[in-house]
Amino acid sequence: xxxxxxxxxxxSAPTAAPRHAIRILLRSPMGAIGAAMLLLALVVAVAAPLxxxxxxxxxxxxxxxxxxxxxxxxxxxGTDDAGKDVLSGLIYxxxxxxxxxxxxxxxxxxxxxxxxxxxGYRGGRVGSALMRFTDFFLVIPxxxxxxxxxxxxxxxxxxxxxxxxxxxxxxxxxLVRSQTLSxxxxxxxxxxxxxxxxxxxxxxxxxLPQVLPLMLANMVLVISLAVxxxxxxxxxxxxxxxxxxxGQMLNFAFGRGAVSAGAWWALLTPGxxxxxxxxxxxxxxxxxxxxxxxxxxxxxxxxxxxxAIPPRSxxxxxxxxxxxxxxxxxxxxxxxxxxxxxxxxxxxxxxGVSFDLRRxxxxxxxxxxxSGKTTAMLGMMRLLAPGGRVVGGEVLLDGEDVLSLPDAELxxxxxxxxxxxxxxxxxxxNPVRTVGDQVAEAIRVHEPGVxxxxxxxxxxxxxxxxxxxxRRFDTHPHAYSGGMRQRAMIxxxxxxxxxxxxxxxxxxxLDVMVQAQIMELLASLGREMGxxxxxxxxxxxxxxxxCDRVLVMYGGxxxxxxxxxxxxxxxQHPYAQMLLAxxxxxxxxxxxxxxxxxxxxxxxxxxxxCSFAPRCPAAFDRCRIERPDDYRVAEGRxxxxxxxxxxxxxxx
Amino acid sequence: xxxxxxxxxxxxxxxxxxxxxxxxxxxLLFRILPGDPARNVSKDPRLTPATVAALTVRFGLDKPVLIxxxxxxPFDSQYFIYLGSLxxxxxxxxxxxxxxxxxxxxxGALVNTLWLILPAQILSIGLGMVLGLLAAWxxxxxxxxxxxxxxxxxxxxxxxxxxxxxLFAGSSWFGLPTAGRITVGAEFGSYWEELADIGRHLLMPTxxxxxVLLGEYMLIMRSSVVEVFSEDYILTAKAKGLTTxxxxxxxxxxxxxxxxxxxxxxxxxxxxSGAIQIESVFSWPGLGSLTVSAVRDRDYPxxxxxxxxxxxxxxxxxxxxxxxxxxxxxxxxxA
Numbered sequence: 001x002x003x004x005x006x007x008x009x010x011x012s013a014p015t016a017a018p019r020h021a022i023r024i025l026l027r028s029p030m031g032a033i034g035a036a037m038l039l040l041a042l043v044v045a046v047a048a049p050l051x052x053x054x055x056x057x058x059x060x061x062x063x064x065x066x067x068x069x070x071x072x073x074x075x076x077x078g079t080d081d082a083g084k085d086v087l088s089g090l091i092y093x094x095x096x097x098x099x100x101x102x103x104x105x106x107x108x109x110x111x112x113x114x115x116x117x118x119x120g121y122r123g124g125r126v127g128s129a130l131m132r133f134t135d136f137f138l139v140i141p142x143x144x145x146x147x148x149x150x151x152x153x154x155x156x157x158x159x160x161x162x163x164x165x166x167x168x169x170x171x172x173x174x175l176v177r178s179q180t181l182s183x184x185x186x187x188x189x190x191x192x193x194x195x196x197x198x199x200x201x202x203x204x205x206x207x208l209p210q211v212l213p214l215m216l217a218n219m220v221l222v223i224s225l226a227v228x229x230x231x232x233x234x235x236x237x238x239x240x241x242x243x244x245x246x247g248q249m250l251n252f253a254f255g256r257g258a259v260s261a262g263a264w265w266a267l268l269t270p271g272x273x274x275x276x277x278x279x280x281x282x283x284x285x286x287x288x289x290x291x292x293x294x295x296x297x298x299x300x301x302x303x304x305x306x307x308a309i310p311p312r313s314x315x316x317x318x319x320x321x322x323x324x325x326x327x328x329x330x331x332x333x334x335x336x337x338x339x340x341x342x343x344x345x346x347x348x349x350x351x352g353v354s355f356d357l358r359r360x361x362x363x364x365x366x367x368x369x370x371s372g373k374t375t376a377m378l379g380m381m382r383l384l385a386p387g388g389r390v391v392g393g394e395v396l397l398d399g400e401d402v403l404s405l406p407d408a409e410l411x412x413x414x415x416x417x418x419x420x421x422x423x424x425x426x427x428x429x430n431p432v433r434t435v436g437d438q439v440a441e442a443i444r445v446h447e448p449g450v451x452x453x454x455x456x457x458x459x460x461x462x463x464x465x466x467x468x469x470x471r472r473f474d475t476h477p478h479a480y481s482g483g484m485r486q487r488a489m490i491x492x493x494x495x496x497x498x499x500x501x502x503x504x505x506x507x508x509x510l511d512v513m514v515q516a517q518i519m520e521l522l523a524s525l526g527r528e529m530g531x532x533x534x535x536x537x538x539x540x541x542x543x544x545x546x547c548d549r550v551l552v553m554y555g556g557x558x559x560x561x562x563x564x565x566x567x568x569x570x571x572q573h574p575y576a577q578m579l580l581a582x583x584x585x586x587x588x589x590x591x592x593x594x595x596x597x598x599x600x601x602x603x604x605x606x607x608x609x610c611s612f613a614p615r616c617p618a619a620f621d622r623c624r625i626e627r628p629d630d631y632r633v634a635e636g637r638x639x640x641x642x643x644x645x646x647x648x649x650x651x652x
Numbered sequence: 653x654x655x656x657x658x659x660x661x662x663x664x665x666x667x668x669x670x671x672x673x674x675x676x677x678x679x680l681l682f683r684i685l686p687g688d689p690a691r692n693v694s695k696d697p698r699l700t701p702a703t704v705a706a707l708t709v710r711f712g713l714d715k716p717v718l719i720x721x722x723x724x725x726p727f728d729s730q731y732f733i734y735l736g737s738l739x740x741x742x743x744x745x746x747x748x749x750x751x752x753x754x755x756x757x758x759x760g761a762l763v764n765t766l767w768l769i770l771p772a773q774i775l776s777i778g779l780g781m782v783l784g785l786l787a788a789w790x791x792x793x794x795x796x797x798x799x800x801x802x803x804x805x806x807x808x809x810x811x812x813x814x815x816x817x818x819l820f821a822g823s824s825w826f827g828l829p830t831a832g833r834i835t836v837g838a839e840f841g842s843y844w845e846e847l848a849d850i851g852r853h854l855l856m857p858t859x860x861x862x863x864v865l866l867g868e869y870m871l872i873m874r875s876s877v878v879e880v881f882s883e884d885y886i887l888t889a890k891a892k893g894l895t896t897x898x899x900x901x902x903x904x905x906x907x908x909x910x911x912x913x914x915x916x917x918x919x920x921x922x923x924x925s926g927a928i929q930i931e932s933v934f935s936w937p938g939l940g941s942l943t944v945s946a947v948r949d950r951d952y953p954x955x956x957x958x959x960x961x962x963x964x965x966x967x968x969x970x971x972x973x974x975x976x977x978x979x980x981x982x983x984x985x986x987a
Contacts, residue, residue, distance in 0.1 A: 136670060138918060139970055143925030144943065144962045148681065148955055151947040228810055232925070235812045236932060236944055247810075254816060254933070259823070259830065267820070271813035279808035286804075299881030301789060301896055383891050386882075414893035422891075427884035432906050432982060441902070442892050476982040492888075 028291065034283025041277050045094035052088040056244050068263040078265035080249065081256040086266055089249050090273050096245040097227050097277055100161055104226035107165025109172055109219050113211070116176025121184060121199075121207065127177075134173045142167045143232060150238045157240040164229045172218050176211055183210045213292050220285035224278045231274050246270040302386055324399035329356040330499050330532045331418075336393035338372075338379040338556075340603070347603040349388070350376045351556040357500065362526060362533040364543035364564070366579070367553035368600050373536045374423075376553070377502045381418055382410060397500070416446040416496040421489050421522070423505035428489060429477040435488045436463060436473030442495040462491040466521060483514035490522060497529055504536045519546055540583040544568060549636075552576045555601055555611030558630075562637035573639040575612045610641070618643060659978050667971040674963045679734050682956050683717055743960075744953035748946070754957040757942060762961065764833060765927055765938030767854065772861035773923065777916065780866050784873025785900070785908070791878060799870055806867030811926045815860045815933035822856040829853050831935035857934045864926050868919065869912075876911040880904045910981055917973030920966045 044051065053076075066083025069075055077086040119130040146163045153159045183189060189206045233239060234247025235254075253266040322332040338350035350372045357363055365373050378384050380395045380402065395402040402413060422428035429438060436459050443455035460470035466487040477485055486506060493501055503522055507515035523546045526533045535547060543550055543564065550567050552560045552575065560573040571577045578596045598615040601607060607614055613623040622642050631644040720728040737744070743754035787799040806814075822828035829835065833853055840846040880886065881904060889903045924940075931940035939958055946954040978984045 136673060139670060139921065139963070139966055140674070141921040141924035141962050141966055143921075143928055144959050147928070147943060147947055148959050151950070151955065152682065152952075224808070231810055232812060232929060235810075236928070237948065250813065250816070259816075259820060264820070267816055271810065271816065274810050274813065275805075275808050278810075279805070282804060282808055299788075299791065299878055300886045300890055301881050301899065302791065381891060383887060385887075411893040411895065414891055416893065420888075420891050422884065422888060424884065428888045430885040430889070430903050430907070432980065433903075441894075445893055445898070478983045492892075 028287045030283050031287030031291070034280045034285070034287060037276060037280030038284060041094050041098060041280065044091055045098050048091045048095055052085075052091040054085040054088040056084055056088045056092050068258065068261045068266065071265055077269050078263065080263075080266045081252050081258065086249075086269055089244050090246070090269055092244050093246040093249060093270065093273060094277075096157070096240075096243050097230060097274070100157070100164065100230040100245075101223040101227040101277070101281075103161045104164035104168060104230070105219050105222040107162070108168035108222050108226070109215060111166070112169030112172025113176050113215055115169070116173040117180050117203070117207065117211065119173070120177040120180025121203065123181070123184075130173075131177065134170050137167070138170045140167075143229070146229065146233060147236065147238060150233060155238055155240055157243060160230060160233060160238075160240060164226050164233075168222055168225055168229070172215065172222060175214060175218055179211050179214050180207055183207050217285055217288035217292055220281050220288060224281035224285065227274065227277050227281070246273045299386055322394060322396050322399075324396075326399070328399075330359045330398055331357040332394075332396040333380060334394040334396070336376060336379060336395065337391045338375055338384065338388060339391050340385075341387040342604065344604055348606070349556055349603055350379060352393075353553070353556075353558055354393075355551055355558065355561065357532040357534060359499070359532055360527065360530045361549070362523065362535060362547050363549045363551060364547035365534055365536045365551045365553060366538060366540060366543055367559075368538065368579075370600050370603075371553045372556040373553050374504055376556075377420070377504060377534065377536055380502075381414060381420070383414075383420075412446070415442055415498065417498050418500040418502065419493040419496065419498040421486075421493045421501065421503040421506045423508055426477065426482070426485060429485065429492075431477055434474045434476055435468075435480065436460065436470075436475075439463065439488070439492045439495050442492060446496045459491075459495065462494060463488070465494075465525070466491045467517075483510050483518065486510060486514075486518055487521070490518070490525070494525060494529070498531060500532045500534070501526065502534045502536065505538075506535075507537075507539070507542065515542070522546075540568075540580065552579065555606065556603075557611065557640060559612065559641070560637075560639040562633070566634070566637065572633050572637070572644060573612075573641045574616045574618050574643070576639070656978070659984060660975070663971055663974040663978070667967050670967045671964055674967065675735070675738065675960065676731075678956055678960050678963070679731055682952055683730070743957040746951055746954050748949040748951040748954065754953045757954060758939070758957050758961055761937060761939045761942040761958075764936060765931070765940065767850075768857055768861065768931065768936055768938055769923060769927055771854075772858050772865060775858075775862045776865035776869055779862075780869025781873050781909075781912065783866075784870040785877050785905075787870065787874045788877035788881060789896075789900070796874075799874065803867035803871045806863060809864075810929075811860070811864050812929040812933050814864060815857070815930050818856045818860045819933060828856055833937050853934075853936075857930050857936055860933075861926055861930055864930075865919075865923065868922070869916070872915045873908065873912055877904065877908045879911075880908045883907070906980060910977060913973050913977050913980065917970045920969045924962050924966060 049055075066079050067081060069079040069083075071078040075085050075087070077090065080086050080089065115130050115134065119127040119134075146167055149163050150159055153163075183206060186206075189202060192202055192206060230239075230245065231247030231250070234245045235251045237251055237255075239245055239248040239251070241248075247270075249270040250267065253263065253270070258264075258266045322334055323329075333356075334354045336350055336353045337348065339346045339348050341347075353372075353376050355363070365377070367373050375384070375388065379388070379390045382390065382403065384390070390403055393403065397413065397417060402410065402418075405413065429435065436456070439462055440455035440459035443450065443458055447455075456473075460473055463473060464470050468484055468487050468491065472480070472484075477488070480488060490506070493503075501522075506522060507518050510518065519542055522533065522535075525531075535543065537543060547564050550560075550562060550564050551558050552567075552571075552573065554575050560567065560571065560576040562572075567576065568580060571580050575596075578594070581591075581594045582596055584593060596615060601611050601614070607624065609625050610616070610619070610623045610628050613619040616623065620642075626642075628640045628642045628645075630638045630640050631646070632638050633644060715733065716722070716729045718729055718731050719726050741755055743758065746752050746754055746757060749757065783799055787796040790796050819830055823830045829852060833850060834846070835849050835853075838849065840849065886899060886903060889899045894902070927938065928940035928943060930936065931938045932944050935941065939962060942954060943958045943962075945951075946958060
């Protein structure tokens with residue numbers, strides 16, 4: 001399914017480039033609001049002597065009557081427990097909060113960054129010792145420890161900054177370590193090391209540029225934590241008594257009768273000043289993190305937005321209109337079209353795919369990565385990755401359109417009538433449930449009437465049948481080998497005796513011997529149970545040995561279709577010809593192998609005419625303007641290429 | 653089963669090591685930093701020299717700090733005496749309450765703190781998981797957006813400030829008490845009346861604590877559920893024809909709980925800091941209030957004991973979380 005995700009998001013870099021990140025940040029309202037809030041606090045702090053109506057450090061003119069005065073023109077936010085102007089205190093308090101926030105965060109970042117880079121870059125014993133050290137600090141309750149230290153060492157601003165900084169570095173260290181680790185293993189760093197670059201060079205030119213932007217985002221969040229920590233210490237009575245801070249204003253007001261005097265202004269305003277700064281930094285930090293490290297935005301359980309649009313009338317010259325005949329093909333796909341949402345608009349990944357699958361037949365769907373094979377198969381069952389949807393076509397299973405079924409009926413069709421052998425069975429099986437239970441679950445869901453014991457018995461038989469053995473029923477997937485997992489996936493796919501089975505690259509990443517066994521197993525079980533099988537693969541050897549018919553896909557369309565033997569011996573579409581020429585043939589070992597020059601088109605840059613035209617040696621003007629329809633080549637054979645247009649004069 | 657035993661042993665070993673480091677760190681902290689208790693006792697101008705000498709001997713402050721190199725017994729030092737008394741559960745005697753042992757003070761306070769922490773933790777974990785799950789499922793919809801906004805705001809609100817707001821609101825609108833555990837001097841007709849009075853005192857602190865914890869748990873659960881919902885095995889479950897409810901219950905919940913368990917454990921430090929703040933706002937006589945009053949009185953034995961107790965509690969809670977994790981995730985314990 002990795003290919004599918006590549007299709008959905010053309011950018012695959014894990015961390016966006018810094019310049020790109022700034023663009024995203026500026027467009028995010030969260031980041032802009034946060035930055036503005038923080039900027040205002042900074043301006044107030046710097047300009048405090050200019051804008052504060054009174055000097056809060058000046059106490060000479062205060063009298064008893066001034067205590068807890070309501071807001072008035074002279075005191076816009078009233079007065080506090082000592083009769084001082086609350087607004088002036090707030091303005092000067094911004095200085096302390098921001099000073100502590102920035103200084104403590106710098107200390108934390110320095111410690112955390114150093115520990116993280118060393119742990120990530122050196123790895124091994126030093127790395128794990130440093131991470132143990134970090135874990136230890138993560139466990140210590142930090143407020144309790146800072147209370148103890150400030151109480152013993154003395155309540156000065158310097159001590160408070162040092163304590164908050166020295167206890168606030170753990171998240172930074174973990175973050176920097178994992179980023180360093182991942183950068184260290186990237187290809188260009190390994191290459192630089194291979195040609196003899198020293199540690200200093202690699203750190204300066206490869207690690208730091210990737211780690212610093214992340215640290216910047218993290219710093220913003222650490223500042224918010226430091227501001228919170230300072231105000232908490234001050235509220236508890238451990239602030240520096242010589243300076244005015246918001247936490248201390250709250251401490252005095254709360255401790256000296258503001259609640260009973262009803263002096264809400266003295267209590268609420270310093271609190272909301274803290275919220276202002278912390279909210280601003282949090283918004284900015286979250287937006288920065290989001291911009292640098294775009295998270296997964298969509299998931300599989302979001303509502304299916306597939307639309308069933310009737311097929312275009314002029315299409316499908318070579319295929320008959322679908323029939324509802326019970327003896328006809330089990331699966332008839334007509335003009336299936338699938339689109340994906342992307343930042344640049346909708347991308348068409350599958351564009352008018354049509355084919356038939358007869359009962360008991362095995363067809364091969366071949367093509368390069370990104371040609372839309374897997375997407376077409378998942379779209380058929382309305383199982384597209386988030387952001388993808390079926391925008392047209394028909395999928396008739398035994399005469400019934402799967403695309404227009406209501407949800408409950410669709411669920412009944414899934415697995416009991418069409419099932420899938422997913423590629424990469426490691427991730428396709430749930431790691432925290434036993435393999436046998438996952439097989440039995442399919443039977444339990446689709447045949448609720450069979451009772452409690454039958455699903456287990458049948459699942460055990462299936463495991464036996466695919467060569468795993470019933471003794472491994474209660475084992476979790478991680479304890480299986482790759483080949484065993486693939487077998488388990490096949491057992492799972494067969495659990496409800498489906499009429500159609502889609503095998504998506506069932507043997508990729510397995511060694512050749514196991515590949516052959518799995519294919520043999522799939523083919524024999526398919527014949528035995530009378531299932532129609534669609535084998536999605538890029539391995540032409542597997543197709544030659546196990547498929548009755550072949551569909552060659554390119555750029556989201558079917559380029560050519562035909563019986564395996566004739567298509568392999570006499571391919572008509574230039575792409576099919578070149579694909580076959582690039583594959584070794586045991587029967588003709590002396591034949592020269594030729595790769596296909598160029599790369600498949602990107603979805604966001606599809607050529608206007610035939611999608612293969614840019615790579616096609618036989619392309620002429622018409623191919624670059626008009627899209628070729630299917631042309632019937634012989635009985636049961638078709639190809640989408642203007643070279644086969646009987647009405648046009650052939651060139652070359 | 654060999655894997656499970658090894659996992660268990662390594663986690664217990666790590667916890668014991670951490671506790672040992674915490675104990676030593678705690679001992680050294682109070683002797684290295686300026687203003688250590690020895691000097692503090694001897695500088696008190698109210699005490700006569702004879703009393704100072706007696707106190708110095710009583711607290712063992714005349715002995716070497718780490719290792720006794722003078723007498724024949726190297727273990728006759730402050731550190732080993734401290735370790736020895738710890739194993740007997742003897743944490744010393746409070747400076748501020750001269751006749752009461754630190755252990756006794758801490759024990760009473762711990763019970764009160766648990767009264768405060770446990771209901772809030774249970775409520776916030778339960779609510780946080782449900783709301784986080786719903787927000788992830790309805791990602792980008794109004795429920796999700798309001799959950800995120802709430803979490804963001806809760807994160808930015810200092811715990812003590814939320815406590816003050818609720819105390820203000822509770823006392824002026826609902827006539828709830830503002831301080832303490834129980835109405836002072838009140839006579840109760842039955843045990844239930846007494847319990848109801850304690851409940852009235854607990855209402856606002858518990859609400860404040862729940863709200864503070866809820867935002868964070870909700871956020872963690874949400875991101876962990878979104879992560880799980882994007883896994884390939886969820887696609888398999890969907891292809892198998894399971895309903896959304898079945899997928900969530902049988903395939904997503906347990907997997908999404910894994911990061912939750914770890915983060916609840918890591919968050920315990922945060923819980924302790926929340927307890928300290930809420931207890932000092934509501935004058936709830938727990939460990940947090942005891943710590944703050946010990947700071948005010950410079951009551952070092954109590955401060956030392958309270959910190960040790962809090963740190964060890966967090967270590968043990970982390971150990972429990974590790975064990976739950978191993979039980980939830982077969983990959984950890986079954987290898």
